[in-house]
Amino acid sequence: MNIDIKAFYDLSYGVYIVGSCLDGKPNAMIANSVMQVTACPEKLAICVNKESLTHEYILKRGFLSVQAIKEGSDMVFIGNFGFRTGRNFDKFAKYKFNLTQNNLPAVLENTLDIFEIKTEQTIDLKTHTMFIGNVVSAEVLSGEGKPLTYNYYQTVMRGKTPRGATTFKG
Ligand SMILES: Cc1cc2nc3c(=O)[nH]c(=O)nc-3n(C[C@H](O)[C@H](O)[C@H](O)COP(=O)(O)O)c2cc1C
16 A cells, blocks of 8 residues: 655644643643544644653543634744743743633633643554643633744745654654
């Protein structure tokens, strides 16, 4: 069977901040693998690399936050959350955030909204875990701006994809 890598480029995604908080410490990363999977009830699926700190936090807490990133956000912002690990770097030193009712980080800059998700199912995908969860709250933070798409990130921003991402090819 032939696998043409170019076919994968026609799969569309957004670019999101995925966060959680454990023992009073917030952490967040960038993820393109986020999608709504049902409407009644509202459920999202999020695919997270097992080596990331955010994965550890989500597994232990059973809660995560998802935020759509604004188009026009710069590579410094993406790099802060998507190319560094919270294991040895404070991702919130530079960017302001609030804690939600369920104690999840909501980044206040470059984001459009905030979803709080309670995980209901986990699917082991070897390198990644897919978390499927119910939306317990959803709030628009900024009515202005367009959501950043993965296609825009790659073609206009010329952004790269790090090793842990679901779409990384070595
Ligand atoms: C554009 C982009 C998309 C990404 N998509 C994902 C993804 O869907 N899932 C994932 O696990 N990591 C993804 N990553 C990689 C994580 O953001 C990265 O591994 C991060 O450093 C993990 O941080 P942490 O260890 O503090 O949790 C993506 C990164 C970028 C820049």
